[in-house]
Amino acid sequence: MSTQAPADAPKPPPPPNVIKIDGREIPYEPGDTIIRAAHRAGIDIPHYCWHPGLSVAANCRMCLVELPPPPGRPAMRLDILKWDAAKKDYVVDNKPKLQPACQQGCSPGMEVLSESSDHVAEARAAVQELLLVNHPVDCPICDQAGECRLQDYWLEHQRTGKRMQQEIVHKAKAQVFGPTIVYDAERCILCTRCIRVSDEVAKDPVLEIRERGNLGEIFVSPGRELDHDYTLMTEHVCPVGALTSTDFRFKARVWFLRSARTVCQGCSTGCNAYLDFDPRTNAAQRYRPRDNMEVNKYWMCDEGMLSYKHASAGGRVLSARVGGDETDLPSALDAAKSQLAKHDPAKVAIVLSAQHSLEDNFALVTLAKTYLGANSFFITGKRLGKADDILMSADKNPNTTGVVQLLAATGDAAKPLSDLLADSSAFDHVIALGSEVEVEVGDVLSGLRNKKVLTIASHDGPLARVARILLPATVWAETDGTYVNKQGKAQQSDRALRSLGDSVPGWLLVAKLGRALGFAMNWRKLSEIRRAMNTPTGAPEKAAVDNDGAKAGTEARS
Ligand code: SF4
Numbered sequence: 001m002s003t004q005a006p007a008d009a010p011k012p013p014p015p016p017n018v019i020k021i022d023g024r025e026i027p028y029e030p031g032d033t034i035i036r037a038a039h040r041a042g043i044d045i046p047h048y049c050w051h052p053g054l055s056v057a058a059n060c061r062m063c064l065v066e067l068p069p070p071p072g073r074p075a076m077r078l079d080i081l082k083w084d085a086a087k088k089d090y091v092v093d094n095k096p097k098l099q100p101a102c103q104q105g106c107s108p109g110m111e112v113l114s115e116s117s118d119h120v121a122e123a124r125a126a127v128q129e130l131l132l133v134n135h136p137v138d139c140p141i142c143d144q145a146g147e148c149r150l151q152d153y154w155l156e157h158q159r160t161g162k163r164m165q166q167e168i169v170h171k172a173k174a175q176v177f178g179p180t181i182v183y184d185a186e187r188c189i190l191c192t193r194c195i196r197v198s199d200e201v202a203k204d205p206v207l208e209i210r211e212r213g214n215l216g217e218i219f220v221s222p223g224r225e226l227d228h229d230y231t232l233m234t235e236h237v238c239p240v241g242a243l244t245s246t247d248f249r250f251k252a253r254v255w256f257l258r259s260a261r262t263v264c265q266g267c268s269t270g271c272n273a274y275l276d277f278d279p280r281t282n283a284a285q286r287y288r289p290r291d292n293m294e295v296n297k298y299w300m301c302d303e304g305m306l307s308y309k310h311a312s313a314g315g316r317v318l319s320a321r322v323g324g325d326e327t328d329l330p331s332a333l334d335a336a337k338s339q340l341a342k343h344d345p346a347k348v349a350i351v352l353s354a355q356h357s358l359e360d361n362f363a364l365v366t367l368a369k370t371y372l373g374a375n376s377f378f379i380t381g382k383r384l385g386k387a388d389d390i391l392m393s394a395d396k397n398p399n400t401t402g403v404v405q406l407l408a409a410t411g412d413a414a415k416p417l418s419d420l421l422a423d424s425s426a427f428d429h430v431i432a433l434g435s436e437v438e439v440e441v442g443d444v445l446s447g448l449r450n451k452k453v454l455t456i457a458s459h460d461g462p463l464a465r466v467a468r469i470l471l472p473a474t475v476w477a478e479t480d481g482t483y484v485n486k487q488g489k490a491q492q493s494d495r496a497l498r499s500l501g502d503s504v505p506g507w508l509l510v511a512k513l514g515r516a517l518g519f520a521m522n523w524r525k526l527s528e529i530r531r532a533m534n535t536p537t538g539a540p541e542k543a544a545v546d547n548d549g550a551k552a553g554t555e556a557r558s
C-alpha cells in the first residue's frame, strides 16, 4: 500500500516561526538568531560583543542561554568540577551546555531559558566576574560611567565583591588612536565591536587585536591612524569606557544630560540622532545615532556627529538689526513695513534656505505668493562637500528636497542663488532665509549691496551682512522642525535647547512680518502652521512624518 499522500491532499501548514523565551512566545524571521528575535521583541538578553548592525563575533559569552532539548532528544551536557562543601573538595558533576544566543539560530518551537535558568544566572555572573578581574576601578573618572555595561550588568547579574586580591594586569592608558579617539587598554573587554565597525561600516580595517588572554589589546595598523569618516561610531558601540571621544572626554556626566530626538543637519541623508544637552547650562554636548533602518540604520558619520556644535557656535544673530544697529523686534518689523511699502511684486526676490525647516520655508513661500504677490524664488544653502556610498551625501543641506518639493507643488522652480546675483538688477527687494550660501561671499556682498534686503537668520553670514533689516531666528536645536531628506522622507526634529537672545523660530518671524505688513498670517503655534501645511492651499501635501522607520525592537539595548 502506498504511503504517499494523494497529490491533491492539502499540505500541512508550515510550522510557525515562533520561539519561546522564558515561556513567552515571540515570532522570528528566517535567519534570525535568538538574540536578534529577542531584540526585535524588546527582550534584553545581556550582551557585550553582539550589535544588531554588526556581524556575530560570539566572544564575550555574556548572552549564554539554556536550550532544553526537544522531546526525545538527549540533552547536551558539560562535565564540570563542582565544589563540594561537605567533602571540602571538588567533585565531578555535569550541567547543561549553554549556547550563545547571539550565534544560535532560531528553529520552530525552540524553548529558550534566559532569566528563568539558574545555570544561565551562574554563567552570566561568572562571565561578569572574569571581565572584571583585571578591570581598573576607573568609574569615578571614566566617561562611560552612567552608561557602562560593566556597571549595569554587575548590578543585574553579579553583585559580588572581587575575589582576586592580586594587582591587576596593567596596560597602556590614554593611547591616542587618531584625531577623534583615545583608547584605554585596561578598560577594554576585547569584544571587537570597534574592529567590526571599522571593517564592516567604514570599510577600513584599520583596527585589530593582538596578544591573547589578559594581555590582549586593540591596536591601530602600523603606519596608520584611526582616521576614517566613521571613527566616532567605534566609540559609540564600545560597551565600556575603553574608547572615548576626544570631543566628549571629561566634558559632562551623562546623568545630567537630557536627549532630544533630532535630525542631523550635516547633509541631505538626514540621519536620525539624539541631541544630548545639559538643561542646566542650555548647552548641546553631543550627538548619538538614533536607529532608523530606512535612513541611517545604527550609524552617523563623524562630520555629522560633530555638527551638533553648530547649535552653540559663535556668530549667532541674537537681536534684530536695522541698518546694522541693534534694535528690538517690533522696531525692526516697523522698519520692514516701511521698506516693503509700495513694493512692486515683480521686483521682489525670495531666497529660500535648504538649511531651514519646511515650516520656515513654507511660511516664506506663503507670505510671498499669497500676500506679497512675489513669484521669483531662489534657493541657497551650504556648498557641496564630501560624499561616500555609506551615508554621507555631497549636498550638505538637510532640506533641499523639502524646498524643491514645496516650490514644485506651487508650480514654481527653485533657481540657484547665482541666478539672482547674475540678474540682480531685475529686483529691488530681497527677502532671504538663512545665512549659508554656496556662492562666493564677495559676490553676495557686491551683488545685493544696493538692494533692500531683509534677512531672517540664526547666524552671521553674507546674507545677514548685506541685510538692511535682520531678524534673529532660532537654530534647529532650539525649535521643532520638519526636514525632507534626499529619499523624500519628511522627518521631524524636536527642540532641545531654550532659544537665545531675542531669537524666535523662522516661521514665527515670517508670520510676525506678515502681520506687521497687514496680512492675516495668524500662525502663533507650531500646530497651526503644521495644519496649514497640510491644507490644499497650493502648498505640498506633507509626507507622513516618520522618525522611526523600521525601528521596531530597538528599545532593547544595542
Ligand atoms: S575598545 Fe571597546 S569596542 Fe573595542 S574591543 Fe575594547 S571594549 Fe570592545
Ligand code: SF4
Residues within 6 Å of the ligand: 264, 265, 266, 267, 268, 269, 270, 271, 296, 299, 300, 301, 302, 303, 304, 305, 391, 392, 393
Ligand atoms: S551622513 Fe549626513 S546626515 Fe548622516 S550623520 Fe553624516 S552629515 Fe549627518
Ligand code: FES
Residues within 6 Å of the ligand: 046, 047, 048, 049, 050, 057, 058, 059, 060, 061, 062, 063, 064, 100, 101, 102, 103
Ligand atoms: S557572545 Fe553573545 S553577545 Fe558576546
